[in-house]
Amino acid sequence: MAKQVEQSLPILDELEKQGTDSEGVDKVYAKWAEEYDKDMVTLNYTEPSVGATEMENCLKDNKDALILDAACGTGLGGIEVMIVSVCLSQ
Structure with missing residues (x-):
């Protein structure tokens, strides 16, 4: 059976730091857009x-x-x- 490794993306930490207001969330996702494809490879998407x-x-x-x-x-x-x-x- 393949070993599963649990990992978290930095975006989750950023969302927790920014809080839940829409402006903070927008900023985090705008920044994540630059790294999204790379993160999907990292997660084996x-x-x-x-x-x-x-x-x-x-x-x-x-x-x-x-x-x-x-x-x-x-x-x-x-x-x-x-x-x-x-x-x-x-």
């Missing part, structure tokens, strides 16, 4: 890859499928969709 793999499984028999990336995030999912799209078009 695999959801974009998992989602793209599921999409590939659903569409493997439909090579003419149109795929819409609705731009609802940071682009991590879009990268994975592009990789899968290349596989689907072959």
Whole structure:
């Protein structure tokens, strides 16, 4: 069984320091935006890859499928969709 390591992100400490007022929270999240992708790698966030793999499984028999990336995030999912799209078009 894989060993799980619990870790915390600095943003959680920052949120506790700033309190709960909306201005403080806005500042913390604005700062975190610069580090978000790196933090997702640190946390081994695999959801974009998992989602793209599921999409590939659903569409493997439909090579003419149109795929819409609705731009609802940071682009991590879009990268994975592009990789899968290349596989689907072959």
